[in-house]
Amino acid sequence: MKVLLTVGWLLLAGAAGFGVGSYATAAETYPAKPVRIIVPFSPAGFVDFTARFVAGPLSAALGQPVIVENRAGAGGVIGTEFVARANPDGYTLVIGSVGTHAVNQALYPNLSYNVLRDFQPVARLSEAPSILAVHPSLPVHSVKDLIELARTKPGQINYASAGAGTSTHLAAALLEYLARIKFVHVAYKGGGPMIVAVLSGEVPVTFGTASSVSPHVKSGKLRGLAVTGSQRAAALPDLPTIAESGLPEYAMDNWLGIFAPAGTPRAVVEKLSSEAIRIVRLPEVSEGFRARGVESSPLGSDEFAAFVKKELEKWAKMVKATGMTIN
Numbered sequence: 001m002k003v004l005l006t007v008g009w010l011l012l013a014g015a016a017g018f019g020v021g022s023y024a025t026a027a028e029t030y031p032a033k034p035v036r037i038i039v040p041f042s043p044a045g046f047v048d049f050t051a052r053f054v055a056g057p058l059s060a061a062l063g064q065p066v067i068v069e070n071r072a073g074a075g076g077v078i079g080t081e082f083v084a085r086a087n088p089d090g091y092t093l094v095i096g097s098v099g100t101h102a103v104n105q106a107l108y109p110n111l112s113y114n115v116l117r118d119f120q121p122v123a124r125l126s127e128a129p130s131i132l133a134v135h136p137s138l139p140v141h142s143v144k145d146l147i148e149l150a151r152t153k154p155g156q157i158n159y160a161s162a163g164a165g166t167s168t169h170l171a172a173a174l175l176e177y178l179a180r181i182k183f184v185h186v187a188y189k190g191g192g193p194m195i196v197a198v199l200s201g202e203v204p205v206t207f208g209t210a211s212s213v214s215p216h217v218k219s220g221k222l223r224g225l226a227v228t229g230s231q232r233a234a235a236l237p238d239l240p241t242i243a244e245s246g247l248p249e250y251a252m253d254n255w256l257g258i259f260a261p262a263g264t265p266r267a268v269v270e271k272l273s274s275e276a277i278r279i280v281r282l283p284e285v286s287e288g289f290r291a292r293g294v295e296s297s298p299l300g301s302d303e304f305a306a307f308v309k310k311e312l313e314k315w316a317k318m319v320k321a322t323g324m325t326i327n
Contacts, residue, residue, distance in 0.1 A: 030090055030268045034065040037258070038094045040079025042072040045162060045191025046209035046294075050126055050256050051095045053288060057279045072189045075163035076100035077112065084113035088263035090272065093122065096259045099166040102311040106319040107165045120264050121308050123276035124257040124299035126289055129229025130171045131213040132242065133222040138204040143226050143245035146205070150181035158184045159205035160198050162191040167254040170315075170324070171207035171228045177322040178247050198222065209254060210235050210293020228252040235293030255297065255311075257304055273301045 037055060041047045051068045059066040071079030080100045086092035094100075101115050113119075132143065138157075140146045150157050161168040164187050176183060186203050188194040191212050198206045199221055206213070207228060214235040217224035226242045227233045230251040242250040258276055260269060277298040279285055286296040299307055 030265075030271060031062050031064045033091065034067055035059075035062065035090070036067050036069050036092050038079045038083050038092065039068055039070045040072065040076035040082075040094060040100055041070065041162060041166075042190025042192045043070050044195075044212070046128065046211045046254070047095050047097060047191070047256060049211055049292065050289075050294070053285065054125065054276065054279055057282065057285065058275060061275045061279070070190075073163075075104060075107075075165035075169070075187070077104060077108065077165070080104075081112045083259065083261060084118040086261050088120075088261040088265075090260060090264050090268035092261065093272070094119075094259050095125075095256055097167060097256050098254055098311065098315070099163075099170065101257075101259065101308055102315045103167075103170055103319060103324075104165040105312055106316040107324055115308065115312060118262050119259045120262050120269055120301070121304040122258040122260050122269055122301055123273040124255060124297055124304045124307065125276065125280050126294045127253050127255045127297040128210050128294040129227040129231075129233050129241075129253055130167055130207045130209050131217065131227050131233065131236065131239065131293075132171070132175075132205075132207050132225045133198070133213050133217055134206075134225060135198055135201045135204045136220070136223050137201055138223075140225070141223065143240075143242055143247070146225060147179045147181055147246075150179070150183065154182045155184060157205060158186050158203045159207070160186050160188060160194045160203040161207070162194045163187050163189060167209070167252065168194065168207045170318075170322075171252045172205075173322045173324045174250060174252055174318070175207075175242065175247070178250055214293050233293045234290050234295075257299070257308075269301055 037051050039048045039051045055066040055068050071082055076099055080094055083092055083094035105115050140149055159172050195212050197203045210233045216222040224239050226240050226245050280296040280298050289296055
């Protein structure tokens with residue numbers, strides 16, 4: 001019996017040693033080949049800009065190419081699902097948002113992935129408000145004007161979003177719910193096509209991110225009415241919040257973060273997390289974000305995981321309350 005016990009403890013000790021060795025080896029050898037970051041939206045939008053802004057410094061830190069790949073469609077579901085099914089080895093990541101990793105879970109009754117089951121949060125990167133903006137041809141100059149016009153023309157004013165379940169969709173649905181008005185939702189495959197549609201006057205209203213909308217507001221091609229966040233945007237400090245404009249309960253902030261498939265080795269996750277946090281804290285990165293209406297808001301893997309869980313609970317309640325639908 002003593003011999004058996006001794007052998008058993010030796011096996012356990014060996015297994016523990018192997019685990020520690022494997023953990024260290026994973027951290028030391030990763031990455032051994034290029035890393036892909038999937039952007040589940042089209043090029044030129046807020047998510048795409050953030051991924052490409054971070055990819056360069058991350059590539060330098062890891063010593064391997066970090067390739068940004070756009071896989072747009074279905075409000076971010078297509079690209080996000082692709083990563084959920086990818087090998088959990090740290091070589092395929094996704095930039096997740098409040099839409100893909102919070103709202104969609106409640107919005108799509110048969111969503112092909114489950115955020116808590118299929119993903120490992122790596123690091124939160126940034127936060128930003130959206131901007132309620134209109135084409136100059138629409139005769140409104142304030143949130144109050146838009147609400148009054150929408151009440152006289154229920155179901156006749158179109159707004160453009162970057163896709164069902166995105167922050168641009170949620171921002172509009174929240175305004176409809178609180179102001180008791182009804183727009184017509186026109187969904188595009190990402191922020192880029194959405195902005196093109198509004199600039200051309202094809203669709204007169206949007207709730208685009210500050211990074212995509214503020215340059216056109218500053219140039220006069222679009223008219224900014226308000227920002228959706230709890231605070232004014234640094235890029236357009238003269239624009240009031242929607243809460244300041246007569247709807248005190250309104251607040252909608254966007255966030256972005258890196259996610260890996262569930263089961264990715266912890267050492268790899270921690271390596272990616274520490275580098276991502278370091279990068280978004282660099283002055284040149286945080287200042288570059290701020291110039292586009294985005295704020296660095298880094299969270300490590302465990303903190304980000306807790307944050308995502310709260311976001312899932314929060315937006316499940318919001319989707320139910322607003323009656324958001326996919327159309």
